[in-house]
Amino acid sequence: MGALSERRAARYGFSTAAILLGGLVLASCQSGPAVDLANVDVAQASTENISSLTQVVSANPQDPEAYNVRGSAYGRGGRYQQALKDFDTAISLNPNFYQAYANRALIYRFMGDQNKAMADYNRALQINPSYDAAYIGRGNVYRQAGRTQEAFNDFQKAIQLDTTDARAYHNRGLIYQGQGQHAYAIEDFSTAISLAPDASEPYNGRGLSYLAMKQEDNAFADFNMAIKLDAKNAEAWTNQALIYEQRGEKAKAAKSYREAVRLKPTYQPAKDGLSRTQ
Incomplete structure (x- = not known):
């Protein structure tokens, strides 16, 4: 029963709020909407796209939004140190860039530094x-x-x-x-x-x-x-299996528990369920 994480938020298609990086490259100015890392699709973190974003940064070295956009792409690609560096630069160029604070906070969360994440979220909310x-x-x-x-x-x-x-x-x-x-x-x-x-x-x-x-x-x-x-949601497979088990359909339950264990070998409810039904 994990929370819907920001990584999976993009992966599972929060497309109504997603901002395409390509559009931001063409309109990379402070008057436009600043990109929110939580809404960047993983596909935008491709090497090709980051290369084009680097060209934008090189052409606009004083534009904090350019660094924020590239930092978001780095973050989606799991390149956290590069992302932090870009958000640091964006904030140094614009100390009131609240979106960059929130994006940096998310990277800190991914890295397990909850104290720094909290400080950045607080700063973002202080500004906006x-x-x-x-x-x-x-x-x-x-x-x-x-x-x-x-x-x-x-x-x-x-x-x-x-x-x-x-x-x-x-x-x-x-x-x-x-x-x-x-x-x-x-x-x-x-x-x-x-x-x-x-x-x-x-x-x-x-x-x-x-x-x-x-x-x-x-x-x-x-x-x-x-x-x-x-299909990789081990918790859902386990919960489906639990209903099969309650209905007395042990073979179907065991099959679903087995899939859950395959996906998440350390998930105890699935392991226990498989022991009961196989």
Whole structure:
């Protein structure tokens, strides 16, 4: 039941909010929308694209947006040190560049430095208290640290700002789910699905809450959809197997548990389920 991470947010097609880097290359100026790393598609991190972005940086060495765009591409490609260097440069050129602070914070999160991530999210929100992406990012840092109420407050704030980012609803839904408030969780997961219909994890999350409310058919449909959207989702395979097991279909359950274990060998619920059913 992991949170919908920023990496997977792009991978699973939050296309309504995605900004194509190519367009930013052609209109790389501060008056335009600054790129948000969370909304950059992984495909934009190709060597060819980064090469073209480097040409833009070379032609515009004093343009902070050029560094921010290339840093986002580096970040999506897992080249974190290069990304940090570009965001550092963007911020040095424009100390009020709140998007660059939030993008750098996300890189720090990927690298496991939650303290630096928190400091950058705080700075981004100090500059722009209405920046929804920073509330969502900081909320994830809070949630990881077990500071559930503060996480909830940040996701709530992003939603109050009319965010169209499905992560805010998905992550608030996870908190409701953890508190046993499954009706609220289902509502939030459903909103996340409406905003990002190609994302697997909100279906898996909603399925768990349906299961908790003894709506087995709805849960089963959601787990099946989660698998259809992402065949590598070990949690969804495990949850599908659990319903098969509850229905007495042990052979089907074992097959799904086995797939979950193959995908995630250390996932204990799948290992336990396979032991019960094979």
